Amino acid sequence: MSIRRLPEHLVNRIAAGEVVERPASALKEIVENALDAGARRIAVRLSGGGLDRVEVSDDGCGMDSAEIALALERHATSKLPDDAIENVSTLGFRGEALPSIASVARLSIDSRPRGGDGWNRTVDNGAVVSEGPAALPPGTRVVMEQLFARVPARRKFLRSSKSEYAACMDAVRRLAMAHPSVAFSLEHDGRRVLGVQEGDSREDRVAALTDRALVDNHVIVSLEREGVRLSGVASIPTYHRGVGDHQFLFVNGRPVRDRLLVGAVRAAYADMLARDRHPVVALFIDMPPLEVDVNVHPAKTEVRFRDPALVRGMIVSGLRRALDAEGFRAVQHADPAALSAWKSEPISPTPIGAMPIFEAANAGAPPSPALFADRRTSFFTPPPQARAEPAAAPAPEGQSFPLGVARGQVARTYIVAEAEDGLVIVDQHAAHERLTLERMRRAMEGQGVASQALLLPEVVELDEPACDRLETRVAELREFGLELERFGPSAMLVRAVPALLGQADAQGLVTDLADDLAAYDSALSLRERLDLVAATMACHGSVRAGRILSVTEMNALLREMEVTPRSGQCNHGRPTWVKLGHGDIEKLFGRK
Missing domain, CATH: 3.30.1370.100 (MutL, C-terminal domain, regulatory subdomain)
Structure with a gap:
């Protein structure tokens, strides 16, 4: 068996398989870059569920031409000032996202720093096809088109445009929920489907991105212990869903899907929800970067805690305290x-005075007892039936x-x-x-x-x-x-x-x-x-x-x-x- 060195374009495609699984994962990486760049407004536009086109525009710090070229090289990042990878405080830090996307799609980057000139660089499946000046306001615009168009083995495993659009929507929703100080908008095939303004409170942002009814049916979760802070909102037990896709968990502003955290939420609601029902929660854990390892998964969706028992205990006790404080509260609507x-009973078109019982009375002939007996259920209330009860004073009115x-x-x-x-x-x-x-x-x-x-x-x-x-x-x-x-x-x-x-x-x-x-x-x-x-x-x-x-x-x-x-x-x-x-x-x- 002979050993050979893989060509660079194949290395890039293999690396892309770890980071870019579908349009939603590429979109997530691009939006995280915008957040790390200090953007206050982020606009996302999709076509064909993200299969045809993904565009992300932001008003962040921007890049000049040299920085754009460096950003498209593998393992190049501005988010690790030194070699202390265990002390990561940004969302993206691997330096693989942009070159990985550019190796399997057509990627165009337009960027302009404040006080500088705009520049464009376009890469098509790993090859630079154009670059030059660009006109745009300060910030960055990234456009990804035809993902996996030249990698049919990967393209055929993508789902329908509706399914890919739903995944993109979920990625944007989670990032928007984690950063209420940033305005987000999302358009799909020219139709605006999501829009939240900057400066929202955390409760309002969560309700806007999940269900407006949560505003009246939630509790505030707040707990701090040993340098770890837990905050967020959770639904009262009688406000629940049939699936667990409305559970949003964040660690240091990073959306995660961690089994430890999901299990802790389930334990907190253990005796208040049926096994097939799920609460609506958005929990935010803020802790020193040294206490959590975010480098255990290429897509950064899983984390590892130094003290998992502390985090699990905080979620269970924090949710329990918040729910206990609500006492007997239930869904209020x-x-x-x-x-x-x-359904309202239909009103009879016949005037009351013209009904047979009253006609008989007006004619001077007394109504027969049988007539009263037949109609007492309609016109008269039967005499009350007494029921023996212990003598007790009625409640004070x-x-x-x-x-x-x-x-x-x-x-x-x-x-x-x-x-x-x-x-x-x-x-x-x-x-x-x-x-x-x-x-x-x-x-x-x-x-x-x-x-x-x-x-x-x-x-x-x-x-x-x-x-x-x-x-x-x-x-x-x-x-x-x-x-x-x-x-x-x-x-x-x-x-x-x-x-x-x-x-x-x-x-x-x-x-x-x-x-x-x-x-x-x-x-x-x-x-x-x-x-x-x-x-x-x-x-x-x-x-x-x-x-x-x-x-x-x-x-x-x-x-x-x-x-x-x-x-x-x-x-x-x-x-x-x-x-x-x-x-x-x-x-x-x-x-x-």
């Missing part, structure tokens, strides 16, 4: 789809409660309460499920959960692997007041259940615990496993839908929700209450 489902005062129960499932600013509807099972979980947590922090011994121990039959999983967790379950004992190869004996759960179904509780441990045990830490056990137990011990509650019980539930953290959502991420504002009610009746 009524679902438009639910409101649109309300002059006192204001955030969740209002209970007025009744609908379908034996929903509590209807009247608040100062609207109508509150509470899912009694979901709300009590969260309250029970928080009680168990407080008990665990104290003396542990009290257990209630069963008069007759109950035998729960399971398959042998399920019994094995439960047997290994007997000590953990005992901390929650659940006492289990192995009873043969395929059965567990339940001797006591948590006193907080009351008359819980031991059979269903143990079966669900075994299923949960089978699904998540190996993937969760001890703390997360304990939270999972507590959530499962709370579900079995909460007030069920279908149970009739007295007014006193309803008000007691509302008052406890108001002082319990995270009571705005159940253990599975569903909202426990919604509010129908006075304005929404007026719209339903055509008053607005």
